[in-house]
Amino acid sequence: MERPRSTVTASDARILRPGGPLLAMAILLPLLLFGLAAWRNYDDVLAATRSRVEKGALIVREHSLKVFETHGLVIDDINERLERLEWSNPIQVAALHELLLRLAKLPQIATIVIVDREGRLLDSNRKSGEDPVYYRDRDWFQALKERDLGLYVSQPYPGRMSGLPIFNIAARIHSGDNRGFEGIIAVSVDRAYFENFFHSISPDPGADYFVLLAREDGKVLARYPGETQPELADTVQPEAAPKQDQDGTYMTRSTVDGIDRIYSYYRIGNHPVFVTFGITLGSALQAWRHNLIAYGVVAGLAALALLALSRMAIREAARERTASTKWQETAHRLELEIEHRARAELALVQAQKMEAIGQLTGGIAHDFNNMLTAVIGNLEMILRRVAGGSDAKLQRWAELGLMAAERAAGLTQRLLVFARRQSLESKAIDVNDLIAGMIELLRTTAGEAIAISIKTGSGLRRALADPHQLESALLNLAINARDAMPNGGLLTIETANSDQPLAKLAGEDDLPTGPFVTISVTDDGEGMTQDVLDRVFEPFFTTKPVGTGTGLGLPQVYGFVRQSGGHVTISSEPGLGTSVKLYLPCADADALVEEPPAPAVQPATPGGPQRILVVEDNSDVREFTTDILHQLGHSIVAAEDGPKALQLLDGDPGITLLFTDVGLPGMNGRELAAEVQRRRPDVKILFTTGYAPDVILQHGLPDTGDALITKPFSIQALADKISNLMRATV
Helix, strand or coil, X not given: CCCCCCCCCHHHHHHCCCXXXXXHHHHHHHHXXXXXXXXXXXXXXXXXXXXXXXXXXXXXXXXXXXXXXXXXXXXXXXXXXXXXXXXXXXXHHHHHHHHHXXXXXXXCEEEEEEEECCCEEEEXXXXXXXXXXXXXXXXXXXXXXXXXXXXXXXXCEECCCCCCEEEEEEEECCCCCCCCCCEEEEEEEEHHHHHHHHHCCCCCCCCCEEEEEEECCCEEEEEECCCCCHHHCCECCXXXXXXXXXXXXXXEECCCCCCEEEEEEEECCCCCEEEEEEEEHHHHCHHHHHHHHHHHHHHHCHHHHHHHHHXXXXXXXXXXXXXXXXXXXXXXXXXXXXXXXXXXXXXXXXXXXXXXXXXXXXXXXXXXXXXXXXXXXXXXXXXXXXXXXXXXXXXXXXXXXXXXXXXXXXXXXXXXXXXXXXXXXXXXXXXXXXXXXXXXXXXXXXXXXXXXXXXXXXXXXXXXXXXXXXHHHHHHHHHHHXXXXXXXXXXXXXXXXXCCCHHHHHCCCCCCCCCEEEEEEEECCCCCCHHHHCCCCCCCCCCCCCCCCCCCHXXXXXXXXXXXXXXXXXXXXXXXXXXXXXXXXXXXXXXXXXXXXXXXXXXXXXXXXXXXXXXXXXXXXXXXXXXXXXXXXXXXXXXXXXXXXXXXXXXXXXXXXXXXXXXXXXXXXXXXXXXXXXXXXXXXXXXXXXXXXXXXXXXXXXXXXXXXXXXXXXXXXXXXXXXXXXXXXX
């Protein structure tokens, strides 16, 4: 489009007659000023339009980069899980599927699929039926199968499971042992997610703009407007594609429809993808044309020139303020979205951190139980040997050692509570009655300087939890509150019903939905800083002086409540006190409060000496076990693994009892017991483990009842277990 020229009309020419040079100057000067102003305004409008186009492209680039980075983090997270995954382990496979469901809740993710080296679907966040599904026809599978391209962006196509228009961001499954191509993780992006965002960032009311997200080969991934237009076809036209692989802004005329447009394009990080933001020149110059009319009025009415120019300046400033306000609102919305995504990512990292700490803690407690089994057992054998003898000092030393070992066993039990690996007996509980029954214990624990206020909610539902563990949790919280109020204060315990989803409270997406029974324990003590709050649920973290705290109180509360299907929140400010709220799941409306079963009366007849096959891979525990079983009058044969145990079984028809650890190398205890039962149905089975009984059930063992003893165990406990087991009828 040509720029305007200063012209003189026919009516103006009649005025330009001899003797009227001043009139001519009066006309020419406003026209000259009009032409200069029009020229200047033309450049200003183009510059402002370029700025708006560049800002729009930058906003789209930053948004797209965050999406690509988030998909990269999701793929890395899944890869880390796959490196530890055994597909034959149903628990690990279920945990992987839960991870996919949790990650797929991010708004920019439509589908997550994991395929093997043949393109067969291994897992997905969506159901696909019983028949095998193959993805070997997808371009991302063909490209990544040939070589490792890092993150690969596919061409768009309808989703196989969702049917929605999508494109995939995919990467190879990590192969830490250099086994080559093992498969692909593909995370799909809903095309509508980008197009909705493009629709929300209009640079100006009435602006004829478009946004394009495309690969370097021209394949369009998303666009706005969504309807098919020549410049928005499935493959982008040359004028909308990057030139020489450089970011930039330019104006050109479309070879398709002949329309002039201003484009700005940017590459998205290191990905082979670019964004283009464009506004038609006609839309951009609409304001300039309006200005021309105003300037014409100014040129015709020279006396009103200053007033007209002032009005136009005010009008232009108002438009700029409106545009600036809208851009600020758009930027604010983007900041809120980025902040929300950051909170979600932090919550995911924190959940993974607590899960990893729990697994580590549970494993340490299990191994420590093995060691404590040998320590406690050998100390008991020393006490049996020296009991009633003349060496009183040796007997006292052994008693002190046994007391310390039993305290250590209690510590491992608390670690298992945090790791959510303890055995729970969940029942329907009237929380108000439970707290009323604890009031005297709580007053004694808090001391006379601390007042206790109980606020029980009316119409309170029954909670589903282990009552003994809940009492222990409340006692732990009362002790913490007491220590936070050394000079006295007020401890408030409050109960209520809650139907509010936990995800809104905790910033996490994988929390139970409720309804809940809540118990709030609040003190007006010293409070905590944010850096302390961030670590209060970590085991062994404590701010108390050495010797006054183990750092297991709040972790034990956290582990118990999460294992019960609930959640824990904590809030605190220095000098204002602390509030801990327990969210416990509700029992069914018709559930009855269970009474503890009456203790079973054991028959007095002993089981008698047995021929026992002991299978234990830990040499210390195996030696200790064989020693105490000899002392109990039994004859023993021992093996360190399943195959050797089966050899001994086949060569010894007198064996009546198999005493085996659950966690054996190679053939585990469950598999060994099944094979022993197949060969010798008359042989009784007794399991032992360093984990809690409910964890054993999770790993596929039957509910063994008396046929299970947890480590560490005492000599008498083992004797009773064997006696009870051998008395039982088949």
